[in-house]
Amino acid sequence: MTLSQPSGSDPDARASSGLRSDPGAPPAAPAATAAFLDEADRYSAHNYKPLPVVLEWGEGVWVRDVEGRTYLDMLAAYSALNQGHRHPAIMEALREQAERITLTSRAFHNDQMGAFLRELCAATGFQKALPMNTGAEAVETAIKMVRKWGYTVKGVPEGQAEIIVCTGNFAGRTTTIVGFSSEEAYKAGFGPFTPGFRIVPYGDARALEEAITPNTVGFLVEPIQGEGGVVVPPDRYLACTREICRDRGVAFMADEIQTGLGRTGRLFCCDWEDIRPDVLIVGKALGGGVYPVSAVLADAEYMDVFRPGDHGSTFGGNPLGAAVARASLRVILEEELPRRSDELGSWFMDELRAVASPHVEEVRGKGLMIGVVIREASGPARPFCEALMARGILAKETHHQVIRFAPPLVIQRSELERALEEIAPVLRGEGVRLQS
Ligand SMILES: *Cc1c(COP(=O)(O)O)cnc(C)c1O
Secondary structure, eight states, rough: OOOOTTOOOHHHHHHTOOTSSOOTTTOOHHHHHHHHHHHHHSSSOOOOOSSSSEEEEEEBBBBETTTSSSEEEEEHHHHHTTOOOOHHHHHHHHHHHHHHHOOOOOOOOOOTHHHHHHHHHHHTOOSSEEEESSHHHHHHHHHHHHHIIIIIIOEEETTTEEEETTOOOOSSSHHHHHOOOOOOOOHTOOOOSSSSSEEEEOOOHHHHHOOOOOTEEEEEEEBBBBTTBBBOOOTTTHHHHHHHHHHHHHHEEEOTTTTTTTTTTSSSSSGGGGGOOOEOOOOGGGTTTTTTTEEEEOOOHTTTTTTTTOOOOOOSTTTHHHHHHHHHHHHHHHHTHHHHHHHHHHHHHHHHHOOOOTTEEEEEEEEEEEEEEOOOGOOOOOHHHHHHHHTTEEEEETTEEEEOOOOOOOOOOHHHHHHHHHHHHTTTTOOOOOOO
């Protein structure tokens, strides 16, 4: 069986594409695709290594490429598409707002931002929110906020503030953020870096405790490390580190840009351990897959350190983004996407674990944030993703050995069942160009 949307792909087109031919040869891109790949290769920086598929249409969990083939999107733009492609309610909000006003800058007020922030605070239980655009900007905002809180509230000597981060972290691509990465590829050639960060092993609460000094202002942590390879910390890690931070007067900063908004089977991954961070950072799905919207949430004690002129963004809080984010948040809550993610995710993870394969070392995750770890001996995860693509499943490797499955949370169980029929043989090595 080939995976296709009911009205979708043409099996002949796939058979003639050459994607499933000789497993020893690299898959050759069909003609229309090749032209787009050449164009991107020629005119764009080579800072990504995408799968050779060129998409021209998407709806819900389905996307179609320029050859007319249909795929199930199991990456969901790194969880920026939790609501699926072009969710009707979000598209309606986008269209409606686009007819009124799109950008005011923060030099003036607009009639969408206040309601957006009020609804976001209500959904998360924080007093205040500061809107930005991308995740990295929100992380930068949180760093500035916590540093200034350290100087003005905690009493850290000027210029001495420290923030503790974890090995394997990913928080974006600005120079400050890559400076505290433990991943050499993220940093090499981009220094010098911003001082004031310390790295401790992820998952080790005692290491955090020992690294804290009187100048420590914050602990920045992902409840599950997405880009790090869907790394789930030990049970109680979040609760323990939360408590350590409270005892020592350190701001607990949860980067839920990827884990948040339903992805892991709760509205926020911190909810799994019933903890409330001091600073919550959200992005990705907040924009519903149509517009970049991010935000930092905190109570007044932190947020009120900002004064006019301290910080800003031309596009942050713009009415188009705010209207889109309101709809995006409403979809997550009204369609109970966290519950869907929980139920479908645990079932799907069990099914993946039940696939008998010599290539799979481990299946891990929470909700519909799932990593399938390929054994080193079976080579990297990339050829498995290429084989999945040839069968109509789009997933992407992360951190060399891990295939990430993180489809839109609106996915149906029947669609996951059909996906499994394609995924199982690939995990067993069928059609995979094993590199060892
Ligand atoms: C994607 C991501 C970011 C960065 O978001 P951008 O919108 O790409 O800047 C930060 N933190 C985490 C955990 C992420 O997954």
